[in-house]
Amino acid sequence: MNLFTIVWDGIRRRKIRSALSILGITIAATALFSLIALKQGYEQGMQAELEKMGAQIVAVAKGCPYEAIAVIMTGGQVPATLPEDVVEQIQKLPNVASASPNVYGAYKYLNLSHPLIGITSEELKLKSWWKIQGRFPQNFGEVVLGSVEAKMFADKSNEFKGIGDSITVTVGGKTVPLKVVGILETTGSKDDYSTYTTLQTAQDLLNLQGR
Structure with a gap:
């Protein structure tokens, strides 16, 4: 009598107990596989959400507040900047997938400060998650308006009606025309209240060359 015969004979004699044991094992295995699938789905979902959050580490100069936009919108000035070559140093660090430099400043329109x-x-x-109607700024003087900024100019400016038109603002006491090449769809964040331009445009207008 081999092992298989002994097992099969035991199953036939104890049908109910054997059936319950098999059912219990099946339920346990199903629950285990479900938990593993749930864990994997949760981890993948968390990773996707983290990637959507944007920058995971923000490098700022000592003495510069993290929320620089809040300072600008209240009429303040960003107190410190980093040299432009810091970006290259960060890009060379291990595990850095992408590094994007930002130059923060402000322009005035109707005597109010707006983040540039x-x-x-x-x-x-x-x-x-950004969705831009139009295109990304590529040339000097081109800008993308946040959704709130675009509505504000459409309501209050006679020269701006949509993408392709220009807006005239004041930067550093100088009157400057900026061409709107894109409008950012609503994000529900501070991005809606900002105006984005090329790095060189911001550096030149704000007198922050090399920063």
Whole structure:
């Protein structure tokens, strides 16, 4: 009599007990596989959400507040900046997938301060949720308006009606025309209240060359 015969004979003699044991094992195995699948789905979901959050580490100069936009919108000035070559140093660090430089400043329109942010195309990698009507700024003097800013100019400016038009603002006491090449769809964040331009445009207008 081999082992299989002994097991089969035991199952036939104890049908109910054997059936309950098999059912219990099946339920336990199903629950285990379900938990594993749930764990994997949770981890994948968390990773996707983290990637959508954008920058995971923000490097700022000593003495510069993290929320620089809040300072600008209240009429303040960003107190400190980093040299532009810091970006290259950060990009060379292990495990850094992308690094995007930002130049923060402000322009005035109707005697109110509005955030002006110089960026590069690397910003799109960090803010994958951005949807731009039109295109990303590429040339000097081109800008993308946040949704709130676009509505404000459409309501209060005679020269701006949509993408392709220009807005005239004051930067550093100088009157400057900026061409709107894109409008950012509503994000529900501070991005809606900002104006984005090329890094060089922001550096030149704000007198922050090399910063």
